[in-house]
Amino acid sequence: MRLQNKVAIVTGAARGIGAAIAQRFAEEGAWVVATDIAAAGEEVVEEIAAKGQKAVFFQGDVSKAADVQALLAFAKETYGVPTVLCNNAAINVPGSVIELEEEVWDRTMEVNVKSMFLTGKYIVPEMIEAGGGSVVNMASANSFAAEPRLSAYVTSKGAIHMLTKQMALDFAAEKVRVNCICPGWVDTTFNDAHADLFGGRENVLKSISEFQPIGRTIQPVEIANVAVFLASDESSAMTGSAVLVDGGLTSK
Numbered sequence: 162m163r164l165q166n167k168v169a170i171v172t173g174a175a176r177g178i179g180a181a182i183a184q185r186f187a188e189e190g191a192w193v194v195a196t197d198i199a200a201a202g203e204e205v206v207e208e209i210a211a212k213g214q215k216a217v218f219f220q221g222d223v224s225k226a227a228d229v230q231a232l233l234a235f236a237k238e239t240y241g242v243p244t245v246l247c248n249n250a251a252i253n254v255p256g257s258v259i260e261l262e263e264e265v266w267d268r269t270m271e272v273n274v275k276s277m278f279l280t281g282k283y284i285v286p287e288m289i290e291a292g293g294g295s296v297v298n299m300a301s302a303n304s305f306a307a308e309p310r311l312s313a314y315v316t317s318k319g320a321i322h323m324l325t326k327q328m329a330l331d332f333a334a335e336k337v338r339v340n341c342i343c344p345g346w347v348d349t350t351f352n353d354a355h356a357d358l359f360g361g362r363e364n365v366l367k368s369i370s371e372f373q374p375i376g377r378t379i380q381p382v383e384i385a386n387v388a389v390f391l392a393s394d395e396s397s398a399m400t401g402s403a404v405l406v407d408g409g410l411t412s413k
């Protein structure tokens with residue numbers, strides 16, 4: 162049990178990678194506060210609780226300060242002060258800077274980046290007071306390499322990489338570690354709209370070995386396993402790190 166009795170907030174936990182992280186955290190003994198803008202997060206925590214593990218759901222929008230404050234209050238009331246925070250929620254609307262509407266650009270920065278400012282602003286002080294904690298941010302292979310017609314998304318993921326390093330510096334002395342995971346192509350519906358621009362998901366997956374050398378998609382649990390490691394004390398000397406879990410994608 163690598164996260165025994167640690168209170169852990171996981172954002173964007175209603176499906177995909179976030180749901181897998183909530184499940185793996187709970188399996189490792191964490192008391193999970195799953196949050197998502199979508200109500201389907203309730204089903205994720207029901208499945209976890211059915212296995213006798215601990216998880217509750219809070220519905221909210223991580224880009225809104227009031228929701229983040231309410232999430233923290235709910236977590237403290239239910240399980241206690243969170244010492245693990247996994248910032249995973251994001252959106253991905255494809256388009257070049259010519260194609261994207263200004264509102265889409267702004268919304269992408271709010272959901273993907275401002276959310277991490279807000280959770281840091283309100284939750285990190287509690288971790289410091291509790292004696293330390295671990296923040297795990299979901300970045301991307303796109304934090305290192307851009308892609309055509311993905312202007313807002315790759316910019317947001319570049320920003321997350323740098324915010325991770327910046328927060329690591331600010332809070333290292335107070336024992337709050339901040340790291341990020343940089344996945345390659347993971348098997349969720351997240352990339353579907355992007356894939357549609359290139360002949361559809363099935364078409365893109367046919368040529369996967371051309372861009373992701375392991376020759377297959379990555380499973381959400383393969384990202385969640387790395388999140389467990391970064392959240393746990395096993396990674397106690399790591400802060401400011403960007404861990405690539407990209408099947409070799411950025412090695413090409």
Ligand SMILES: NC(=O)c1ccc[n+]([C@@H]2O[C@H](COP(=O)([O-])OP(=O)(O)OC[C@H]3O[C@@H](n4cnc5c(N)ncnc54)[C@H](O)[C@@H]3O)[C@@H](O)[C@H]2O)c1
Nearest residue numbers: 173175177178197198222223250251299344346347349351
């Ligand atoms: N799937 C991939 O190939 C891939 C690759 C690299 C990085 N990532 C990153 O992994 C993370 C999870 O991606 P996924 O593939 O599981 O996507 P997903 O779309 O399946 O899940 C994202 C979740 O975030 C939630 N969400 C969106 N806006 C929100 C908001 N304002 N407040 C709260 N919740 C919100 C959604 O409802 C959804 O449940 C994202 O940060 C994504 O950028 C994914």
